Amino acid sequence: MTKLRHNKAMLAGLIIIAFFVLVALFADLISPYDPSALGVAYQKPSAEHLLGTNDLGQDIFSEMIYGVRVSLFLGIFSALIVTFVGSVFALIAGYYGGAADRVICAVTDIAMAVPSLPLTLLLIAYLKSGVFSLVLAISITAWTGTARILRSRVRQICQLPYIKIEKTLGVRTPVILFKHVLPNLKDILLTRMALSVSGAMMTESGLSFLGLGTYGQKSWGNILHFAFFRNSILRGQVWWYLPPIICICIAVMGFMLVGYYGQQKKD
Amino acid sequence: MKRILALTLALLLCLALFAGCGGETKTNPTPAPGGTNTAAPAPTQQPSGGQETPAPTQAPAPTAEPAPAGPKHVANLIVGTTAANNTFNMTGQKDAFGRMNYNGLTQGNFFYRDENGDIQPYFCKSYEISDDGTVLDFTWHEGAIWHDGQPVTADDIVFSFEYMRDVKKVGSLSNLTKIEILGDNVGRLTFSHPDVYYWMNTSVMNTSCVYAKHIWEGVTDYSNVTGPEAAIGCGPFKLVSYDLDSQTSVYEVVPENDFLGEITVDKVTVQSYADQASLMMAMANGECDAYYTYASPIDATLIDTFAGMPDLDLGESPFAGSYQMLFGCSRAPGDDVNFRQAIAYAIDYPTAAATINGVYGQPANRGVLNPSIKGFDGSIGMLEYNPETAKSMLEAAGYKDTDGDGWREAPDGSAIDLSVIPQYSSNMEVRSRLGETVVASLKGVGVNCHIDEEAITNSEIWEDKVTKEDYDISITFCTSGMSYSTPFRYMLAELREGDSGWHWGSYHSQELKDWYYAMTEAINDEAYLENSRKLQHLADEEMFALTFAWQTSFFPFRTDKIENWGNWKSWGVINSETWFRITAK
């Protein structure tokens, strides 16, 4: 534990993540109201409504709590996809090298060459609206960074003598990959996962801001979009547009701290 | 290291400046002003380097010595709009230029619709419809000139009607058989059917104006003409210059085309803003005089931040546009009128009104039409939000919660899960909020329902579903422009034989179809009003659709420099009469 204590920043990140995960898990208990229940619109923050109500009279505080669930689910789920796809490609490219490596590198280059946000816009038009299609749209272009970094690390590991020995001993490839190579990647995988969660949440907030988010769900980006659409800025309804901005920044930073300082711990 | 830091900050500043204006100077193309005609300088594509002031055609108006006893001219009327200043083509209705021509800014529209919705002559001086509604006699202003200096001739008039009928294929002119010129400035149109009234009413706003023969003859692909000649008309103002970067277009007066009397405005500037918020801020600072965007008043949530501002009139008036909720009447449970009548009590109208129009939205009546629409029948009862009544009516109609899961089942025991489809559009915010309101209201009385997410993001899927009547509740929007053909157009389940077009309704009834067509093709007001009243009562009894709320529209304008504004209902102060009535203070 000593490393963690010293690495204050990473600790802070972990605390933030833990806080949001807890809120997401116990959303139903914590939130005072059902976020989709209608009520008197545009109320100022008061005892009953901690953050006031939005244009439908729905309690913003409950919306924010449920928003954690969508934003977190979306961030983590797309991070899982991104890390999974990235590491599979990296393992194949790094371990086999040669033709496989060149093909995968070519695919990565192409995926990088395509501009990510417009492609996401395209995919969103394609897919049925909903959180899953948003996750898919976000992670389609986000895996390239992870793949590239993991690939160079896998190639490094595969040069190590003990891997070569394993090969000569005829140990089956999957065993080598998952017993020897993957554990070594644990550190990088963790940090890349954290970074891709923060990346995904940033993209989601961008998309919802452009009005392409999921209308049905209550994500932070969505709350911000409707706050902006209803001119809450000009009307000075700070309690409506500020909380989503702050929460998105804090959550994204939480994951970023874990990701960035996680790497620091390694070298 | 300190020295390096200081050095970099200095460098940073000049780099930003250099790159900033560097970018400015290095890309400064000045396209040669094209234009087919010579006499007057065609509207120039504004070089980004600045607006060069073209030499005015006639001698500059004698502003030096005091104007004669006549009204004080407005030097420069600045109209703020949210439509873009990109395309300048009189044959279409796109962008600010197209929408301003609803008010006859640069085009000689034959007629215009006045404050009370009656047809008044504009380019025409007078008109007379024959009793059987098949012949239209009209006279027009002599002395009108095209903006390129050429006079408007009788040939132009004849060419205009032929062009509209044959090239633009305006539906209501399909039965026009004869176009005659009976004397100078006197013409007659003869139809094979009593379509005069129908043509005048449906196309008064759709570019039915004089077309220049020497420009448009032989041009079939008219909407893709992007040269300066596409902006030439014979209206009171001509396009002088436009600047795409600052989204501004400037129009100068053509005194000869004084259709409704002396033109009291010398110059009109149309300035477009990215959104309503920045427009209102600009108007508050006096940067623009009045707001005009076709059929989209300033959002209620924005207006109360400017209420009580000095010299700023909010331009309040009842709004003709409205949001409708259509029942899926071709399948259970929508086909049961009792279910529909019960649901009519379940919808949370106050919240819906607030969502659509903020504090200014009022509950509507059961007749679908707004008070500001021609033919509104005030005798019809109001819609009422009363969940208890709704529940008791549902119980009475046999919709009980038989399996105890909290949701009501149909009388035959089958489960109910209504699919709610807001109409697809590029801005879905209000409609999806209305969808949420409907869903929450229905669940409040125990009727399970959900928003059809697929239709929200895909126009093809949406159109396919509503055409196949694959919905239980559909939410649509009828713009104020459609107020003549009324929201009932959206509720038609099928069209007249031979008519092809969209039909989104699901209430198959002969009366609805007959009365609708009788109304829109009425040859006189009485027929129009009578059929409209019948439709409203049909809606009241059958409740196949309802209007969420009556809205108030806001078209704000400043009152410090200009007076004699005329704020038309759900249209605003910028209308066909503005150019002839407003005067400087």
Next chain:
Amino acid sequence: MEETHEILLRVEDLSVSFEGKNFVQAVEHVSLEVRAGDRLCIIGETGSGKSILLLAILRLLSPTAKVSGKAFYRDKDLFALTEKQLDAIRGSRISYVPQGSGNGMNPLLKVGFQVAEPMIAHRGMKRKEAESRAVELLKSFRLDREETIAKQYPFTYSGGMRQRALIAMGISAGAEVLFADEPTKGLDETRVKLTAEAFNALEGKTLVCVTHDLGFARSVSSRVSVMYAANQVEAASTEELFRNPLHPYTRDMLAAMPENGLHFRPGYAPAHSDAGTAGCKYALRCDRCSEKCRETPPLFDLGGHQVRCWQYA
């Protein structure tokens, strides 16, 4: 002969420790003198603080290092000089030769230029003149095809070639004292001989070399100082030390050499963190350990042969 015996380098009670995550006492109370023409070799296990001693003298350690004690070059107190004044000595008067096997040379610059760099900085030579002088230097170390390899980059050199090029870089500005850090590391037998010859060929240069290769130390040095767990435990002339090692650690170390029969003494040097505790560091592994060894033995001077062991009190 007075001239040759003048004291060039005097280190008094030098201690170096690092804060960082956990406290490390790298060097503890080391004092030594180096006279002109001396060829001192500091030997000891890896991690005994030998290299850190060298770097501490030239103040090349990272800022987190806590250095106490004094170090004098001729009459200048090295620790009192400003960075600018110290730069005037580094490279021109005392130069540091890093390991040949590591990447001691900048991978992106030509070797010829890197050897010439001290000359440009200290002797005010123009670049062309310094580079041709550098080629001469490389010739003197028999690197062959000197003109062409001077224009090449460090990664094209073998370990041995790089080591000799580094030595050339060390003396290129005419430095009196040469600090060498593990010059034989990673080199095979023949390369070690070549490097030894290169060092011995340097007449009139004072050498302070750090190594764990005893054979190399014997063939290059005139005096030897032995370090163990941040302490200097024994110092004597090379011939005296190899013939009559006094300190138990030196004796065991020599016994472990291949030519002396490879007798191993089990156990490990104490970890850095508890190096700061009192008492003889070698007590745990010493077969003659007695009650007295609880206290830290001072450095006894038996006629020029210093040893830190209570046996010789």
Next chain:
Amino acid sequence: MLLHVTKKVVIAVLTIWLIITISFTLVHTMPGDPIIFLIGEEEYYYLMDNDPAYLEMLIEKYGLNDDLGTQYARYMKSVLTLDFGESYSNHKPVLENFASAAKWTLRLSVPTLVVACFLGAVLGIHAGIHPGGRFDRITTPVFLVLNTIPSNCLSLLLLILLAYKLKWVPINGMVSPGLEGAARTASILRHMALPLFILIVFRTSGDFMLMKSTVSQIRSEEYVLTARSKGIGRRKVLFRHVLKNAMVPYSTSLCMQLGSLLSGSMIVEVVFGWKGMGQMMYTAVSNRDFATAQFCFLLSAVCVVLSNLLGDIVNAAIDPRIRREVGTDD
């Protein structure tokens, strides 16, 4: 070197072609009838009622109901002849819209790249030289936070504060109307100030992180120790040894950024109403403006591929080891 370069160029062309095909199929098989977006919802329904023939003529004109194969062939031919057709929104040639949009995007992205690269490098070096030092402890968390804030959140916050509340900067738009010469430039600069500041902040924090980690890594390399031991002075050690090595990864990232010079940042442009490439792409995709959308994809693909190529060449120039792999030295 020649063999290597030709191999790279061939790969580059192949990548571009592949991206064109992908973007073409994606854009063309996108759901939603483009005609609705071409002329606007209202007019579409009005024309459907009154003048369906005209709609047919439009569909015919844009060849929208030919099968995909012919449309693709026609598109490839037009790409090779650099005629990118007409934008659906204002019927002007796509290249003309591109010229004005690119002009405005470059006004933001060029200063951003230049300033951020410079500022990021200087601050990064300063922090990297003494990792854990006072300067590093202050700047790293600040830039880390700035790097993670979603661009739309920061843009919104600053817009509210500076434009709405303090009125220092115009709310949006690119230039105030009716000005020319110096006044126009001044107005452009005033409009440009806030978006430029935000873009510089993001880019600088990215560059800072990269430079700082590179420098702090190089700083502990042996050859830096050797360089310091040569007494050539701190400045020479920094520029000749530390910086030269730090430039390899830094220049690669700069080349990458060159690739995105023309694509502009979509969110900042939308928030500030900046009619640059980012906004053009956004409206093209959401309004199913096929011609413009494909052109934007093609352009960004070409830019990214070219910048990768440039990155390789710059790397080979700086680092002899890479050149060696390429088999040029003896």
